[in-house]
Amino acid sequence: MHMLEIRDLHVEAGGREILKGVNLTIDEGETVTLFGPNGSGKSTLMAAIMGYAYCKVTKGSIFYEGVDITNMPVDERAKMGIGMMMQRPPNVVGVKLGDLLQTISRNNGDVLKHAGDFKMNNHLDRDLNVGFSGGEIKRSEVLQLTAQNPKLVLLDEPESGVDLESIELIGDKIHDLLYNTELCEMGRAKANRCVSALVITHTGQILDYIGADKGYIINDGRIRCSGRPTDLLKEIREKGYKECISCRMVKLP
Amino acid sequence: MQNGEASIKKALDKKAEYGPDIDLSRYSMIREQKIIENLEEAPEDVKKRMESVGITSSKETERDGSIMFIDNRISHCSNKAPDGVEIMSLKKAMAKYDWLKDLSWKLVSPDKDKYTARTYEEDADGTFVWVKAGYHVKHPIQACMMLGTDKGMQTLHNIFVIDEGAHAEMISGCATGSHADDGVHIGVSEIYIREGAYFSYSMIHNWGPKTSVRPRTGIQMDRDSKMINNYVILNPVATVQSAPTAWLNGEGASCQFNTICLAHPGADIDSGGTVILNAPRTGAEIVSRSITKGGKMMARGHLIGNSPGVKAHLECKSIVLEDGGQTLAVPKLDTFYADVDMTHEAAVGKISQDQIEYLMSRGLSEDEAVGMIIRGFLVGGIKGLPQELTDEINAAIEQSDLGH
Ligand SMILES: Nc1ncnc2c1ncn2[C@@H]1O[C@H](COP(=O)(O)OP(=O)(O)OP(=O)(O)O)[C@@H](O)[C@H]1O
Numbered sequence: 189m190h191m192l193e194i195r196d197l198h199v200e201a202g203g204r205e206i207l208k209g210v211n212l213t214i215d216e217g218e219t220v221t222l223f224g225p226n227g228s229g230k231s232t233l234m235a236a237i238m239g240y241a242y243c244k245v246t247k248g249s250i251f252y253e254g255v256d257i258t259n260m261p262v263d264e265r266a267k268m269g270i271g272m273m274m275q276r277p278p279n280v281v282g283v284k285l286g287d288l289l290q291t292i293s294r295n296n297g298d299v300l301k302h303a304g305d306f307k308m309n310n311h312l313d314r315d316l317n318v319g320f321s322g323g324e325i326k327r328s329e330v331l332q333l334t335a336q337n338p339k340l341v342l343l344d345e346p347e348s349g350v351d352l353e354s355i356e357l358i359g360d361k362i363h364d365l366l367y368n369t370e371l372c373e374m375g376r377a378k379a380n381r382c383v384s385a386l387v388i389t390h391t392g393q394i395l396d397y398i399g400a401d402k403g404y405i406i407n408d409g410r411i412r413c414s415g416r417p418t419d420l421l422k423e424i425r426e427k428g429y430k431e432c433i434s435c436r437m438v439k440l441p
Numbered sequence: 442m443q444n445g446e447a448s449i450k451k452a453l454d455k456k457a458e459y460g461p462d463i464d465l466s467r468y469s470m471i472r473e474q475k476i477i478e479n480l481e482e483a484p485e486d487v488k489k490r491m492e493s494v495g496i497t498s499s500k501e502t503e504r505d506g507s508i509m510f511i512d513n514r515i516s517h518c519s520n521k522a523p524d525g526v527e528i529m530s531l532k533k534a535m536a537k538y539d540w541l542k543d544l545s546w547k548l549v550s551p552d553k554d555k556y557t558a559r560t561y562e563e564d565a566d567g568t569f570v571w572v573k574a575g576y577h578v579k580h581p582i583q584a585c586m587m588l589g590t591d592k593g594m595q596t597l598h599n600i601f602v603i604d605e606g607a608h609a610e611m612i613s614g615c616a617t618g619s620h621a622d623d624g625v626h627i628g629v630s631e632i633y634i635r636e637g638a639y640f641s642y643s644m645i646h647n648w649g650p651k652t653s654v655r656p657r658t659g660i661q662m663d664r665d666s667k668m669i670n671n672y673v674i675l676n677p678v679a680t681v682q683s684a685p686t687a688w689l690n691g692e693g694a695s696c697q698f699n700t701i702c703l704a705h706p707g708a709d710i711d712s713g714g715t716v717i718l719n720a721p722r723t724g725a726e727i728v729s730r731s732i733t734k735g736g737k738m739m740a741r742g743h744l745i746g747n748s749p750g751v752k753a754h755l756e757c758k759s760i761v762l763e764d765g766g767q768t769l770a771v772p773k774l775d776t777f778y779a780d781v782d783m784t785h786e787a788a789v790g791k792i793s794q795d796q797i798e799y800l801m802s803r804g805l806s807e808d809e810a811v812g813m814i815i816r817g818f819l820v821g822g823i824k825g826l827p828q829e830l831t832d833e834i835n836a837a838i839e840q841s842d843l844g845h
């Protein structure tokens with residue numbers, strides 16, 4: 189059984205078809221990267237996995253741990269263990285980051301103590317995302333994910349807009365999230381990893397911290413190739429997306 | 442009395458400028474009520490209603506004074522700060538202090554409408570609070586106004602004087618008793634804030650779904666005085682129409698009116714405020730946050746810049762949770778001077794789906810997410826809200842089932 193299996197997914201947003209038949213699988217403990225030019229549908233795919241209402245699934249289905257979640261409400265998906273770092277999370281005026289963190293961790297006060305490790309201890313009293321800098325938004329998202337402790341982590345450009353020093357912090361914290369062995373079921377510890385991840389990245393920088401097992405390239409709402417993430421990145425760097433897309437499918441090793 | 446008795450008699454039938462008209466002949470005046478020597482010994486049902494509007498009996502140590510009216514009768518009065526504060530019924534105070542007659546019916550005129558006229562004609566009793574010059578009240582003073590009898594009418598006349606340089610916080614809790622549902626509350630309040638004084642006045646309401654409420658409030662502010670007025674209605678009510686007026690007569694005076702409302706189905710809430718800035722360097726902020734859950738919500742605000750060098754801001758924001766109600770924001774700015782800084786901001790809309798889903802993606806249920814956003818919306822942007830009031834608001838939101 190796959191951790192996540194997406195079959196022939198078609199998604200509409202704003203009255204347009206954005207995803208036009210996506211197939212993709214992620215196994216337990218596997219990190220999968222998603223590459224693709226701007227506007228190709230990467231964030232839309234993540235939003236559809238999370239279940240945001242603006243993404244209307246018109247065809248196909250999403251399975252999580254063998255359960256069809258295609259029409260499941262967002263909070264139930266979260267409770268099953270899916271967590272997401274959004275590319276551009278909304279401002280929520282009046283809701284304090286600290287209050288949300290406590291609610292997420294079901295009032296396990298410990299999470300607030302970790303805020304310092306994320307350099308977010310001065311932001312706990314601030315309205316969620318309001319006036320947060322690009323890097324602060326990313327740190328706040330990873331901190332929230334840490335409080336949430338998901339089994340499938342969706343990361344939408346975790347390194348974009350982050351300075352070199354903070355990349356290290358974010359990279360380490362995401363590493364901790366993905367290598368959280370507490371979530372492994374007894375007797376099923378598989379190479380010490382059971383948390384899975386889908387990571388969108390343009391530069392591949394984040395992969396220095398978390399590694400990746402397989403990669404996909406998406407363009408115009410369709411998966412065009414899959415392969416070793418390093419190979420795909422090299423192709424994209426050397427030939428650009430155009431070339432890569434018209435090209436042969438890179439075979440999985 | 443600046444108004445002739447004849448014009449007051451005539452005003453007994455005069456409809457108010459705003460709000461649905463109430464047929465007062467349907468209600469009777471209850472003049473006798475039990476006396477509660479010690480709030481802790483109040484009947485359980487009375488206590489429960491009191492607590493719901495921030496009036497505490499168990500934590501009386503956290504109050505410097507308490508006064509309570511049930512229907513039209515003073516039921517309790519206690520004072521823990523007799524050095525600096527006088528608390529008593531207005532009638533007693535009028536007999537004691539001759540100067541009070543110069544403050545009575547000066548900021549609210551008896552012939553304004555049928556509600557003020559009736560209160561005048563009833564020679565209504567009410568609360569008198571005087572915080573003496575320079576005295577800083579440590580704990581809030583609490584006043585409870587309770588409708589104790591079904592089909593009863595309560596008319597109260599209150600006068601508060603916060604003398605020069607004094608500091609005081611007051612919580613006014615208004616509620617219906619457990620046996621009253623259909624009733625009318627009329628409260629005339631005249632508030633004098635002397636030079637350099639500070640007054641924080643919070644009113645929390647918990648009426649019955651058939652209760653009508655008509656407060657009439659006038660506030661006079663002298664030089665460099667400051668007032669924060671919080672007005673909170675989160676429970677079902679039939680109709681409320683409230684429009685306090687503040688005259689900022691002394692240079693440097695400033696006031697803030699905060700209104701936090703939740704209009705339940707069937708409720709008709711018309712809440713506003715007028716601030717007249719009569720002197721240079723005066724400042725005012727009127728902030729209204731409301732949620733409509735099928736009720737009617739009218740948020741008015743009127744700022745009048747009668748002097749150069751004034752600064753004032755008006756803000757009405759409303760969230761509509763359910764169709765079937767109505768939300769109206771009516772901001773007004775008036776001035777004859779160029780050198781003023783007066784602004785307003787109004788917004789009406791629903792909670793954005795993005796925000797709800799963002800919180801849901803962290804594992805919060807839809808109700809939890811909506812509740813959290815609403816709490817933040819109602820209290821988040823408001824300055825000077827006492828923690829205790831914030832806690833009351835949170836509890837009320839929790840109970841009012843704001844999910845879909
Ligand atoms: N709500 C919407 N209404 C209209 N168009 C939308 C909506 N959401 C996404 N789109 C469009 O869908 C396409 C894919 O958007 P998406 O955000 O998934 O791209 P992306 O691959 O994440 O790009 P980037 O690398 O720039 O983040 C874009 O053309 C975008 O404008």
Ligand SMILES: [Mg+2]
Pocket residue numbers: 230231232275344
């Ligand atoms: Mg994107």
